[in-house]
Amino acid sequence: MAETILALVNEQCCEEMRQMVLEAPPGCVVELGVYQGGSARYLYDACEQQNRELYLYDTFEGIPFRGGFDSHKVGDFSDTNAEMVSKMLPRAKVIKGTFPFSIMKMPPIAFAHVDADQYDSIRMAIYVLGPMMVPGGVMWFDDVGCLDSANKAVKEWALENNRPLYKSKTNKCYARF
Numbered sequence: 005m006a007e008t009i010l011a012l013v014n015e016q017c018c019e020e021m022r023q024m025v026l027e028a029p030p031g032c033v034v035e036l037g038v039y040q041g042g043s044a045r046y047l048y049d050a051c052e053q054q055n056r057e058l059y060l061y062d063t064f065e066g067i068p069f070r071g072g073f074d075s076h077k078v079g080d081f082s083d084t085n086a087e088m089v090s091k092m093l094p095r096a097k098v099i100k101g102t103f104p105f106s107i108m109k110m111p112p113i114a115f116a117h118v119d120a121d122q123y124d125s126i127r128m129a130i131y132v133l134g135p136m137m138v139p140g141g142v143m144w145f146d147d148v149g150c151l152d153s154a155n156k157a158v159k160e161w162a163l164e165n166n167r168p169l170y171k172s173k174t175n176k177c178y179a180r181f
Contacts, residue, residue, distance in 0.1 A: 017146075017174040018046040021117060024142055024178075025050035031114030031138040036103055036129050037121060037146070038062035041089040047117065048093045058096040059110055060089060061103045104132045112138045119146035123153035130161045137181035148177035 025033055025047060033051050035044050038060045051058040064086045086100040099106050103125065113136045118129045130143065137143060147154035148169075158177060162169050170178050 014174070017172075017176055018043050020172055020174050020176070021115070021144060022046040022050045024144070025056070025115045026053065028114035028142060029138050029140045031112045031141060032057040032059060032110055033115045033117075034059045034061070034110070034113050034133060035117040035119065036061045036125070036133075037117075037119035038064075038084075038089055038098070039119075040084045041092050043117065043119070043146075044089065044093060044096065047115075048096055052095070056114070057111060058093070059108070060093070060096050060098045061106060062086070062089075062098075062100065063102055064089075064100045104128050107132065110136065112136055112141075114138050114141045116141070116143045117146065118143060121147055121151060121153070123157045126154055126157035127161065130157070134161075134181070139181060141181045142178050143181065144172075144176060144178045146176065149175065 021043065033047050033056055035047055038044050039062065044060050048058055064084055086098050090098045097108070099108060113133060116133050116137065118126055120126050120129055126145070133143065145154060145158050148158050149155070158169065161167070162179070167179055170180065172178060
C-alpha cells in the first residue's frame with residue numbers, strides 16, 4: 005500500500021463538506037465509502053470541533069460486487085485497510101464490512117457522505133440512512149454526475165419520494181431532509 009493517503013474527492017469539495025458539517029444541526033456524521041480516509045479527514049476535523057461522532061463504513065477490501073449499472077470492477081479501491089484509517093482518525097468509529105450488513109447503532113445523522121460508487125450500494129445507503137437523518141440534515145452524493153450508477157440510484161430515489169436534489173458550489177449533488 006502506498007504511504008501517501010489518497011483523497012479521491014478534490015480539496016475544494018472536501019472543504020465544502022467540512023463546512024456543511026460545521027453548519028449542520030445536531031447529530032452524528034457518516035461516510036460510506038472511506039477508501040484511505042482522504043475525505044474522512046475533513047469530516048473528522050469538523051466533528052472534532054463540534055464533539056460529533058463520526059462513523060466510517062467501508063469493506064476495506066475494495067468494491068464488493070458489480071451490478072449492471074456499475075463502472076468499477078470487484079476489488080477496485082482495495083489498497084487500503086481499516087487499521088490505517090483508525091490510526092489516522094483515532095476517535096472515529098471505523099466499521100469494516102459490506103453495508104448495510106455492517107451497520108451499527110448510531111445516533112440520528114446530521115450529515116452523510118455517500119461515496120459508494122455502485123447502484124445497489126447507493127440505493128441501500130439512501131434507504132437505510134435516510135430515515136435516520138435529522139430534519140435539516142444533508143446526504144451528499146459524491147458520484148452523481150460522474151457515474152451512471154449513482155445518477156440512476158439517486159434520481160430514482162428523488163422521483164420515488166418527490167424529493168428535490170441540490171447542487172453544491174463544487175457541483176456535487178445533495179439532498180436535505
